[in-house]
Amino acid sequence: MDRHQVQRVGFILLAAVAAIVVIPILVVIGIIAVEGAGALSWEFLSAMPRDGMRAGGILPAIIGTLWLTLGTALVAIPIGVGGGIYLAEYARDSLLTRAIRLAIINLAGVPSVVYGLFGLGLFVLFFRFGTSIVAGSLTLAIMTLPIIISTTEEALRAVPTEFRTVSTSLGGTRWQGIRRIVLPQAMPGVITGVLLGLLRAAGETAPILFTVAAFFLPRLPQSPFDQTMALPYHLYVISTQVPAMPDEIKYATALVLLVLVLSMNVVATLIRSTYRRRREW
Amino acid sequence: MINSMSGDIQPKVSIENISYWYGDVQALKDVSLEIPSHAITVLFGPAGGGKTTLLRLINRLNDLVDGTRMTGRIWLDGEDIYGPRIDLPTLRRRVGMVFALPLPLPGTVRENVIYGPELAGVVDPAAQDEIVVRCLKQAALWDEVVDRLDDSARSLSGGQQQRLCIARSLALAPDVLLLDEPTSGLDPISTAKVEATLEELKADYTIVIVPHSIQQAARIADWTAYFLMGEMVEYRPGEEIFVYPHDQRTEDYITGRFG
Numbered sequence: 001m002d003r004h005q006v007q008r009v010g011f012i013l014l015a016a017v018a019a020i021v022v023i024p025i026l027v028v029i030g031i032i033a034v035e036g037a038g039a040l041s042w043e044f045l046s047a048m049p050r051d052g053m054r055a056g057g058i059l060p061a062i063i064g065t066l067w068l069t070l071g072t073a074l075v076a077i078p079i080g081v082g083g084g085i086y087l088a089e090y091a092r093d094s095l096l097t098r099a100i101r102l103a104i105i106n107l108a109g110v111p112s113v114v115y116g117l118f119g120l121g122l123f124v125l126f127f128r129f130g131t132s133i134v135a136g137s138l139t140l141a142i143m144t145l146p147i148i149i150s151t152t153e154e155a156l157r158a159v160p161t162e163f164r165t166v167s168t169s170l171g172g173t174r175w176q177g178i179r180r181i182v183l184p185q186a187m188p189g190v191i192t193g194v195l196l197g198l199l200r201a202a203g204e205t206a207p208i209l210f211t212v213a214a215f216f217l218p219r220l221p222q223s224p225f226d227q228t229m230a231l232p233y234h235l236y237v238i239s240t241q242v243p244a245m246p247d248e249i250k251y252a253t254a255l256v257l258l259v260l261v262l263s264m265n266v267v268a269t270l271i272r273s274t275y276r277r278r279r280e281w
Numbered sequence: 282m283i284n285s286m287s288g289d290i291q292p293k294v295s296i297e298n299i300s301y302w303y304g305d306v307q308a309l310k311d312v313s314l315e316i317p318s319h320a321i322t323v324l325f326g327p328a329g330g331g332k333t334t335l336l337r338l339i340n341r342l343n344d345l346v347d348g349t350r351m352t353g354r355i356w357l358d359g360e361d362i363y364g365p366r367i368d369l370p371t372l373r374r375r376v377g378m379v380f381a382l383p384l385p386l387p388g389t390v391r392e393n394v395i396y397g398p399e400l401a402g403v404v405d406p407a408a409q410d411e412i413v414v415r416c417l418k419q420a421a422l423w424d425e426v427v428d429r430l431d432d433s434a435r436s437l438s439g440g441q442q443q444r445l446c447i448a449r450s451l452a453l454a455p456d457v458l459l460l461d462e463p464t465s466g467l468d469p470i471s472t473a474k475v476e477a478t479l480e481e482l483k484a485d486y487t488i489v490i491v492p493h494s495i496q497q498a499a500r501i502a503d504w505t506a507y508f509l510m511g512e513m514v515e516y517r518p519g520e521e522i523f524v525y526p527h528d529q530r531t532e533d534y535i536t537g538r539f540g
Binding site: 092165166170172173180181184185 | 340342345347370371373374377378380382384386387396397400401449450453
């Protein structure tokens with residue numbers, strides 16, 4: 001084999017690997033879409049569940065997931081982005097920062113059910129928030145933090161040091177350089193991190209299991225201290241806990257969750273590409 | 282040219298017994314020199330001689346580097362710039378810096394020029410416009426960018442970018458302008474323009490420059506210091522150092538017998 005043939009074989013292998021990654025995703029989405037499309041209707045999206053969840057709609061689960069994602073964002077974005085800025089721009093290499101980094105890496109590896117139990121202990125019981133959107137959002141936020149912190153830190157580190165030096169040489173404080181130059185340039189990466197984190201939070205079941213999710217609650221949440229249904233948990237419930245559940249409704253629920261998550265993803269990509277066009281390095 | 286120092290009794294910048302270390306590596310060894318105002322002072326010598334380090338000590342940009350140590354003092358108009366009462370942003374506004382590579386900030390030509398003044402609190406658009414025009418003219422760039430003020434600074438040529446960086450430093454109306462091989466990435470025509478700009482600027486500013494060649498040093502120097510491995514070997518007015526070097530090491534370098 002000459003080197004051109006070697007190259008061609010290499011390309012084919014890489015294309016095959018890429019296909020192996022992409023095909024299962026498409027198959028999963030395809031099956032869910034085909035199986036669930038029949039049960040999708042305006043009523044399914046806008047009505048309360050009826051008949052032991054075997055009929056009616058999933059509105060409370062949709063609204064609940066939206067509330068939880070919003071709550072998670074409110075807590076996790078400022079703390080996560082702030083932490084990333086601290087680690088990338090301010091923290092010197094010391095025992096403390098190394099401990100912080102180690103903690104972040106380990107937090108990212110903690111199983112989500114452990115977060116759920118932690119949230120139950122701290123937010124539901126100790127802080128007496130009860131089973132509520134507040135407790136669930138805080139639990140999801142803590143789970144999301146490591147992702148947001150480490151992607152923010154990476155995005156900031158990718159911005160050339162020279163910009164900071166130039167800003168300093170022009171009489172800028174460290175924070176002025178970060179706010180006016182570094183952070184705007186790192187924005188695509190920061191947004192990616194935030195979204196990866198929030199998407200994961202929106203789809204998780206275990207952390208909300210003990211902290212907020214209601215098995216069956218055919219009304220919308222009345223306050224942040226109310227319980228709520230949520231899509232991932234609802235899907236788990238109707239798939240495993242309810243006898244004689246029509247398959248179509250399970251697939252349709254999964255489809256709604258998927259579309260919700262994917263559309264957030266699309267919005268993120270759009271925001272990101274607008275920022276990227278303004279990137280200058 | 283040789284008399285440029287006689288008009289001013291007090292030097293603009295006094296470097297007094299400066300030694301400097303990066304970790305265990307000594308970059309400057311007991312360097313002392315006095316930099317006169319309204320003149321071009323050239324620091325030249327082979328790479329690793331400590332020229333850039335010295336430059337960065339004068340506006341305390343080396344504060345950004347961890348694990349360094351310094352002894353000695355640097356005075357600006359009789360004020361100890363490493364003293365406890367120095368405000369660093371104010372110091373850096375008085376002592377501007379132009380780097381070896383053109384480093385435009387993200388944003389437009391105009392935004393680059395007003396970045397420093399804006400941080401210093403100049404927000405009035407008319408005042409900003411005035412600064413933009415004045416500095417781009419001073420940096421001999423105005424005619425080339427008059428229609429491109431709102432274009433990305435990155436869209437300029439390398440030579441234009443470097444003059445933009447000079448304009449950006451001038452926008453703060455500094456007393457002292459430090460330039461670290463400002464023409465190293467430029468073609469001869471752009472280099473000539475930058476050098477001509479510096480000749481004009483020295484009427485209003487004190488200029489300290491690390492040149493990118495011996496020829497450039499000889500062309501623009503009012504005062505010349507030769508640095509070798511952290512030591513200042515010689516410091517003389519004008520072209521004297523190139524014509525009659527007193528130290529054998531200086532002569533070796535100038536005549537190409539170095540190394």
